[in-house]
Amino acid sequence: MDPCSFVRIIVGNLAVRFPRSPSSSSSSSSSSGPSVSDVSSGNCYCKIKFKSFPRQIVSVPVLLRTESESESRCCSGNVSTVAACFSLSKSQIETSLKKAKWSVLSVEVYSRRSASCGFVAASGEKLIGRFQVTLDLKVAESKTCLAHNGWVDLGTKSKNNKKSGSDPELHVSVRVEPDPRFVFQFDGEPECSPQVFQVQGNAKQAVFTCKFGFRNSGDRNLSLSLSSVTSGKEQFSKERKGWSITIHDLSGSPVAMASMVTPFVPSPGSNRVSRSSPGAWLILRPDGYTWKPWVRLQAWREPGVSDVLGYRFELYKDGIAVAVSASSSISTKLGGSFIIDGSTSTTTTASWSSSEGSFDLSSWSSIRSSRTDSGSGSDFRFSLSQAQQNLGFVMSTRVQGVEKQSKPKVEVGVKHVTCTEDAAAHVALAAAVDLSMDACRLFSQKLRNELRQPSRVDIV
Template sequence: MNPQTFIRLSIGSLELRVPGITLNGAKSGRSALSFPCVCEIRLRGFPMQTAIIPLVSSPETTPDANNIASSFYLQESDLKALLAPGCPEWGNGRPVILFNGWIHIGKNKWLNGIAGAELHLRVKLDPDPRYIFQFKDKTKLSPQIIQLQGTIKQPIFSCKFSQDRVSPRDPLSNFWSSSFDGSELDIGKRERKGWNVKIHDLSGSAVAAAFITTPFVPSTGCDWAARSNPGAWLIVRSNVCRPESWHPWGKLEAWRERGIRDSICCRFHLLTEGHELGDLLMSEILISAEKGGEFYIDTDKQVRAASTPMHSPRGSGDFAAVSLAAGGFVMSCRVQGEGKCSKPLVQLAMRHVTCVEDVGIFMALAAAVDLSIEACRPFRRRLRRSASHSW
């Protein structure tokens, strides 16, 4: 698999120092600054990002080089302006530090009544190649998954969707809740359950899967799966040491947020130690129910916006958890809104791929995100058996 070129432009090591000002407020008769200070970071063609800047009192303070305040991701077509004589390293795809140090801000003007303010920042370019994949049709039609490389479209996986309870002989049945009785699969009931997707490599071997573990049902007082009672998927990967067995990898919860324009919230946790649901929050994203949108895992920007604080991996030996929590872009999945042919488009950072099975697990997650758009539709009323094929 050949990746496509992407560049990460990061701005970090932000600190502010003002002569005569300490962390405790005004000094030497000067006015106090309003804290916390917030910096607006703009790059043409990208949404504005904001970051909080800490005040430092000692000029000898060494800013943290690993503290990333903002990141922008550039495609190869965006790099022409950067491929100037001052940046020849990009011919070899090597990291480049564009700036690292203190600068005076305000052009000698007063800042909240105080002159001489300085801002520290570190601007760096890093290669961040990605693989790009697309489902050739909507997930429920069990499409092929292809890799996009310019004009080349290479089949890489197939997926098999089912809304029936798995066979007791299927290894997935070990994870299936005992409350799921095949005789209860009556579409007339106000619940959506039994959905599962398996991802197969080109040899036909299943490498990953996603299946509903908590049914999507109307929450109390409404006619849709709400935040108080979300539906949930378990994402599993094949166990390379034990053929025909599965290892829990992540949990995706989804529910409907009502408003002027409804949204579907997708919240993903990484399971770092066996079957411990809700172990490591990686993403919580709102997707327009009507227009669709993008689910992503990007620890640079998502963790700061999440409603629940991100926790550190419990064991340093858990490579998957440490890798995904290390920072930066991990994956994205663009899906369409309700009633549309989605054909999810998936981008995956190359640094998170060591084998084709690694890609498969993210394809299973993308399939679960896409199916959640439909699973979170309002129930409205009981469906007739004759319309059972609709769900």
């Protein structure tokens, strides 16, 4: 089956330009809006809105221009950045096409005046101007469209009567591009060893099977030395350890694995896994007769909050773990989205997928030639390093709260899937994220039977 159609809206290169220098603006700042002296890069910001998506707020640099200057002078900040991204599925695209106003992107520019002591007054927010552009989402399903790139006036005067350069201006780039994704759906909870389907619209096709179990000392297939990635922590009487889930293709061959390499144990005197001593998973890929680490995922319970999980994420490149910065967290009660997404603003090259070879998963081999739910809960988003930021969208998975049945849905960018193992590795990562919700449950709470360690198995 073919990948699902997605469209990605990218807003970037934001800057605000004022017509007067600070020394000449004081006499006329009271009538038409804030003067340059009232605004700095820290107090000028944009609210970016599209349809029903949560608005994104970003600070923007301020540029100054005097009558004697032919070019603007940048006071601070970097205008070559991605400010906001919105991803739309096929159904969201079709909904947006029903009414013209549902395809309109809005960028509102605000300033905030600060009091002399540095505090912001309650009524200090002031709208400088608004920029709107209608996006051709239908065309963007098949080719990249540059909806706008350049300066736009933010003033309210008639274009025929105003003097050129007399109003504030906004610089903005808006690009809409196809962002096809493979979508996978677990047919049950990962600990129940479900099938995994590829989904395309209303059609679905089985592509993987999962096998949940407890890794033991006699497991010869896991030839990777786990001692190099475990923390060597003291063994506690209460611990959750040795979980693993192996992803098989339809021929029965293992193509990815998520293995718990550091036990999830409560910190001394508490019932929770702490940030200072997290549990950890390795996501492994087959490499001949051994397993090769691809990703390390650590998880813990955030301090002071009973239902919030934190994660730390590392990507292995040539056997070396590369840290990836993270923000936000996932609610264990409400669930949320786990997202790996990089900016598309750089020109550096990097490869997220480490494998080579043909992609023989059903009829998908043709691609070799070539956003998530918004419900309650938290989105957990990773920011990739500078060398990896051209990757764009990599993957996302939606997990439910621990008291709800969770059948993770996984989206993977097409350009990050070149073979069966690529797809399977992302599915294994999604399973590890979901299982971490249970692994980080308070130790005063009982796990379901499928997750409880058999008493006679020697678990390492």
